[in-house]
Amino acid sequence: MLKISRIILAVIVILISGIGLFTKIFDFQPYMMFFFSLFMLVMGLEEFQKGRKGIGWISIVVFLFLLFVSIQGFLLY
Template sequence: MLKISRIILAVIVTLIAGYGLFTGDFEFQTYMMFFLGLMMLVMGIDEFQKGRKSYGLISIVVFLLLLFVSVKGFFLN
């Protein structure tokens, strides 16, 4: 289940990043950050389940940072 979620989130992030790269329109960058944060959360949970707590903790911290940046982007734009 986590692997499928990670793949779906990675595809979403890649599509949004590709759209911004090709069109030059970075309006959806906050959504990309949000989905990237969710992907990092899923990766962190997966690392915790595998027993690699240090990588899991780093992924959770990156998730929190990306969540903060995306929420701030939602409210400032």
């Protein structure tokens, strides 16, 4: 289940960032950051399941930082 959600989130992030790259319209950047934060959360959970707690904690911290940045992006735009 986590592997499927990781793939779906990765595709969403790549599509949104590709749209911003080719059109030079960065209005969707907070959405990209939000989906990337969810991607990092899923990666952290997978690492915890594999028993790699160090990388899992780093991924959770990155998730929290990206979530904070995306919320700031939603509020400032």
